[in-house]
Amino acid sequence: MTSVMKRQNGGGNPFQQHRLLTQIKDKPISFVRAKNPEPVAIKPASYILIKPKQREEEDTSPGTTLSAATPTNFIPLSATLDPGSRSPSKIQKAWKKGTPSPAGLINQGVTCYMNSAVQLLMHMPAMSNYLADILLAKKYPGSVTQVFAQLYGKLFGGKKNIFPRQLIGRLDDINCMMSEWNQEDAHEYFMSLMSRLQEDSTPKGEKLNSSVIYDMFGGNLEQVVVCGGCGNESVTKQDFYDLSVNLDEKKPEGRISLKRCITRFFEEEQIQKKDGYKCDECQKTTSAKKTSRIHEFPEHLVVHVKRFKFVNDQPRKMGAPLDYPADLDLGHYSRDKQRAGVVPYKLIGVIAHCGRTTGSGHYIAHVRQPNGKWATYDDDLIEPLSEKKALKEEDAYMLMYQRLTPQASKSKSASGPKSVAMGTPKAAGKVTKPVVKTGKGQRKMADIDNIFASAKRKKNSGFV
Numbered sequence: 001m002t003s004v005m006k007r008q009n010g011g012g013n014p015f016q017q018h019r020l021l022t023q024i025k026d027k028p029i030s031f032v033r034a035k036n037p038e039p040v041a042i043k044p045a046s047y048i049l050i051k052p053k054q055r056e057e058e059d060t061s062p063g064t065t066l067s068a069a070t071p072t073n074f075i076p077l078s079a080t081l082d083p084g085s086r087s088p089s090k091i092q093k094a095w096k097k098g099t100p101s102p103a104g105l106i107n108q109g110v111t112c113y114m115n116s117a118v119q120l121l122m123h124m125p126a127m128s129n130y131l132a133d134i135l136l137a138k139k140y141p142g143s144v145t146q147v148f149a150q151l152y153g154k155l156f157g158g159k160k161n162i163f164p165r166q167l168i169g170r171l172d173d174i175n176c177m178m179s180e181w182n183q184e185d186a187h188e189y190f191m192s193l194m195s196r197l198q199e200d201s202t203p204k205g206e207k208l209n210s211s212v213i214y215d216m217f218g219g220n221l222e223q224v225v226v227c228g229g230c231g232n233e234s235v236t237k238q239d240f241y242d243l244s245v246n247l248d249e250k251k252p253e254g255r256i257s258l259k260r261c262i263t264r265f266f267e268e269e270q271i272q273k274k275d276g277y278k279c280d281e282c283q284k285t286t287s288a289k290k291t292s293r294i295h296e297f298p299e300h301l302v303v304h305v306k307r308f309k310f311v312n313d314q315p316r317k318m319g320a321p322l323d324y325p326a327d328l329d330l331g332h333y334s335r336d337k338q339r340a341g342v343v344p345y346k347l348i349g350v351i352a353h354c355g356r357t358t359g360s361g362h363y364i365a366h367v368r369q370p371n372g373k374w375a376t377y378d379d380d381l382i383e384p385l386s387e388k389k390a391l392k393e394e395d396a397y398m399l400m401y402q403r404l405t406p407q408a409s410k411s412k413s414a415s416g417p418k419s420v421a422m423g424t425p426k427a428a429g430k431v432t433k434p435v436v437k438t439g440k441g442q443r444k445m446a447d448i449d450n451i452f453a454s455a456k457r458k459k460n461s462g463f464v
């Protein structure tokens with residue numbers, strides 16, 4: 001929906017307007033089956049009856065910050081330096097002080113799926129800092145990464161609205177099954193774009209998990225299958241970039257807990273003999289038990305709530321309201337039981353799908369802005385949002401949590417060769433892979449500062 005239409009509809013809640021409009025318009029749009037298979041096979045969810053929503057009274061205090069305190073010995077989200085928990089670190093997870101809020105994204109068709117995914121990525125400090133590096137160093141010319149970095153420069157350049165023409169023009173490169181004229185799946189677009197950025201950033205001849213994108217999103221799962229016949233344990237490891245969780249829990253009141261969904265994801269799974277598991281040890285096809293545990297924790301946890309299902313080849317949306325926390329602890333799902341309770345994450349963004357069908361509806365993003373306050377990005381409309389409301393989006397479809405870095409990582413980083421320098425103009429055209437340098441945190445931030453200043457200077461010369 002365009003901003004003109006929004007204005008013509010007068011004031012009031014834009015989400016309600018979207019719902020009403022999508023019900024009225026309801027134009028036929030083809031649905032494309034997801035191209036990427038799910039990383040872990042999970043039982044199909046049962047259908048949950050959609051109930052009318054009972055929204056609470058509006059919270060009139062806009063833009064309040066997260067109330068839950070940062071656990072002791074962890075770097076708060078408000079810090080200005082945060083190298084992340086890994087060593088060596090290629091990322092910088094803190095916003096530079098004074099970073100402006102990104103502009104809105106104009107939707108001239110049905111590209112809200114794209115706009116919401118882009119805003120979620122742009123509101124990740126680590127992604128923004130990386131894109132600043134790409135833009136300054138003019139890395140990967142002609143690539144989707146370069147186009148995305150140019151969009152970063154425009155979004156943070158002081159304009160109110162941007163039409164992401166160049167990024168839309170690269171949709172075929174990002175996911176050739178998608179069309180800018182169809183309502184597509186925001187999660188699928190998000191993962192396709194991330195995958196493209198990862199391919200661009202992986203040095204030739206190296207594995208995908210050597211890329212900076214793995215350092216932002218990647219984690220590693222350890223899967224243990226215990227043979228029901230001989231008791232042999234078979235252990236495999238698998239990288240993951242998001243968790244796709246089922247909404248298959250029925251409750252009388254119809255509400256779903258995200259924590260419960262994640263717990264179910266990690267619960268022991270019974271493999272039946274008819275499923276065809278063959279044990280490497282005893283060579284028999286037998287029953288088995290499978291459990292997944294986190295071996296390496298991601299710096300950013302993307303949780304995809306599987307609201308869209310194919311039932312009898314027909315797409316169907318599961319509208320159950322989702323309850324999700326501001327603070328999440330993944331330590332409970334660690335391979336190492338000692339970690340239980342000590343791997344904290346904080347919510348930094350939510351993508352919601354409003355509407356009751358897969359072919360219509362509308363995507364919006366609730367995000368934590370660089371100033372620590374929350375806002376809703378509804379295409380080109382940006383509205384302040386209280387933390388309370390940010391945590392009450394019942395239509396939540398994707399959530400992004402940022403891992404809190406132990407304070408020790410900060411001090412280690414200052415003395416060790418850990419951080420990768422953000423690009424500098426001098427490096428333009430030369431740097432093709434991440435360069436490990438020492439203690440460049442201050443320079444990184446100065447470089448980002450240049451981007452804001454440069455973008456503002458070029459504002460009237462076609463740059464933004």
Ligand SMILES: [Zn+2]
Nearest residue numbers: 227230279282
């Ligand atoms: Zn066996």
